[in-house]
Amino acid sequence: MIKVSAYYPYTDGVRFDFDYYTTSHIPLCQTRLGCSRVEVAKGISDANPNDPPCYVATADLYFDTVDAVHEGFKAHGRELFADMPNYTDCKPQFIITEVLD
Template structure:
């Protein structure tokens, strides 16, 4: 299983609308990716390692697929529509990480 993580750095002065992300963007992404997407998770950063410090990321979205190929096949045809929705909830340039889930 692979996990596609979309990480939104906690930049000073940036905006992120968690309500839109959870209630509109993620459901739209799930609909577009269809059955290839095996699951999703959304996290909101609350703190860094030091008490009272800012979290490194304001939000993180995770999408699960059986393989990188499954992700690429599902995402490719909808990439433009998914990417065009990003400015509706944030001005942050996301970082993308594709990982193999081991445990």
């Protein structure tokens, strides 16, 4: 199982529209990329509950193979990245990992 994780860094005043993200962008990702599962999380705090989270949001997209990841993003990456201004003004960080369960 391959996981693509998107981390959206928290900064003061960051804009992130969770409603748009969960009802429009994530379904678009699922349709275009063909991922088998998606998990979205909202940052609450850092390890110290008085500090803001490192990330305002994270998303994990699951695929059967790394080739499926690369093929999906090659075919639809521009469209998905062009949608980002509709829900955020921050630049996400990405990592592709293999789940070792």
